[in-house]
Amino acid sequence: MTPTTIVVLGGGYTGVMSAIRLARRTRRTRTRVILVNPSDRFTERLRLHQIATGQRTADHRIPALLHGTGAEFVRGRATHLDPERREVRIAGDGGERTLGYDYLVYALGAVTDTSVPGVDAHAHTLDDAEAAHRFAERLAELTHRGGTVAVVGSGLTGVEAAAEIAEGHPNLHVTLLGSAEPGSMMGAKARRHLLGALDRLGVEICTGVRVTKVPPNAVELNGGETVPVDAVLWTAGVVAAPLARAAGLTVDDRGRVVVDATLASVSHPSVYAVGDAAAIRQSWGMIHGTCQSGVPSAAYAADAIARRLRGKRPRPFRFGYVHQPVSLGRRDAVVQFTRPDDTPGRWCLTGRAAVVYKEAVTRSPAVIYRLSRWLTIPARALARTGGRANRPVAAG
Ligand SMILES: Cc1cc2nc3c(=O)[nH]c(=O)nc-3n(C[C@H](O)[C@H](O)[C@H](O)COP(=O)(O)OP(=O)(O)OC[C@H]3O[C@@H](n4cnc5c(N)ncnc54)[C@H](O)[C@@H]3O)c2cc1C
Structure with missing residues (x-):
């Protein structure tokens, strides 16, 4: 058979x-x-x-x-x-x-959706390790002489990347561009913490804008303005x-x-x-x-x-969501706890406690794989499966 x-x-x-x-x-x-x-x-x-x-x-x-x-x-x-x-x-x-x-x-x-003209040719993405390494090399070239990095997309991937670049390369000026305010999906306290951290790291925030084209060393905005930049990281969509x-x-x-x-x-x-x-x-x-x-x-x-x-x-x-864990460089983070539909709940973690929580969440898939080789982890231990009775331990 x-x-x-x-x-x-x-x-x-x-x-x-x-x-x-x-x-x-x-x-x-x-x-x-x-x-x-x-x-x-x-x-x-x-x-x-x-x-x-x-x-x-x-x-x-x-x-x-x-x-x-x-x-x-x-x-x-x-x-x-x-x-x-x-x-x-x-x-x-x-x-x-x-x-x-x-x-x-x-x-x-x-x-990453790279359908905007010029993104494929002139912008970096975080699609895989090779793409991330290429971007790291570009940042290393720029960091000695200084320069401007535009992170396009103000969702959580863009926020995490902008914070990490600003912390790792204090010589570079980092601008986060997007249509929505960073952290707009979070509650007021978590959003305040996130915006405060970006401000402390020197990240300039430009909201209400859409990048319509990426020519060499620039981004073009929907209002027609062209902004010169030395590197572009595309995280939009x-x-x-x-x-x-x-x-x-x-x-x-x-x-x-x-x-x-x-x-x-x-x-x-x-x-x-x-x-x-x-x-x-x-x-x-x-x-x-x-x-x-x-x-x-x-x-x-x-x-x-x-x-x-x-x-x-x-x-x-x-399935129901549990949290939105967001790193803000290596020394700060924010975790917004959520309702099952991912809208913000009452509680959030900030600072050191959030850093520890976020790191545990990032490591959790590897731990789950190791355990899953020897035992069948119950579904309700992997995520909130709906209903008040399930106390979740979420991955990712
Ligand atoms: C910078 C960054 C930070 C993020 N942070 C968080 C976070 O904090 N929390 C969170 O929950 N999510 C986060 N995400 C989102 C999360 O990474 C994705 O939701 C998750 O990776 C989805 O898992 P997946 O298995 O569906 O896809 P992936 O993990 O992307 O895996 C897809 C796999 O398919 C392979 N593949 C592609 N095409 C082919 C092909 N033709 N043939 C064979 N194999 C192929 C790829 O090589 C890859 O190994 C983040 C994403 C990014 C980029």
Whole structure:
């Protein structure tokens, strides 16, 4: 009898979680779990702004994370998906190969939306470790003579990056540009702390603006003004990987796979989508891409597939946000605790306590992977699953 084959595409936060949990959940059945990722290095996206300022971070390797689980690792990039034939084409060092599957976990994440003219050619991104290293080199060149860095996008990725650059390179003038006020999704106290920290670090904030073009060494604003800068970091908006749309899966306007209540694709139920690559609706609204929501979605998808293999119906996926943890350089942070729909609750942490909390959250996926090799962590311990009774321990 041929084993059931489950292919997990993408070895980021969610793909690794799904592969480890699938291997454990299916260890008593004849099942092959194969994880595909272009690099054997695990990218801790939550630390890319640290890499961008030249900090050394841990070197996690995917084969080591999978070691002992039984899940196999294939190094390569998925280039074509045929959900009718249940096949995926992989381009790797040794050329192309085709993998057949019974179930597919689509965990390809999202990348920065670089559709504004000039961004691809003249701006840096924090999409992967290589991009962060290139930006770190540019900042190192500038730091001796001084210069101006524009961080475009005033969401939390932009805030964390601007604070880290300003703290690591005090010679550089950092401007944070965006349409919304930084921290606008937080409560008044947390927002005040965040804005105070940016001010203390010397970050200039320009809100109510949209960058419409990035020429060499400048940014053009929607009002027509051109602002000269020495480096641009683009953090404004994300788009999902293009493979699902090209394969004919039902996707939303951002290319995310539209899934049902069990995270199966609404058009192709043998495909499960998780993390940033999935459009997941909850009773309170749509989940937006975070590690916090991604890791529980990945664990859930593994459980759902394992249940289907045993002939059981999976229960609907339920998730609620817990917090918005934001680093403000290495010595300060703010954590806004939230309602399940990610609107701010009453409590927040600031300063040293928030730094410790944020670091624990950033480390938590690696800890969860290690534990998941030996035990099945209950879903309600990975995230708030809705209702007052669940006390959450969230990842990311
Ligand atoms: C600087 C920064 C800070 C952040 N901070 C936070 C935070 O504090 N808290 C939080 O919750 N979230 C944070 N996020 C968001 C968080 O990183 C994402 O939500 C999370 O990474 C999503 O996980 P994922 O597995 O869906 O995607 P990813 O982690 O991006 O993984 C996708 C994987 O798929 C691989 N891949 C892509 N294309 C292919 C292909 N064709 N074939 C095979 N593999 C492919 C990629 O190489 C990658 O390994 C931050 C993001 C950034 C950039």
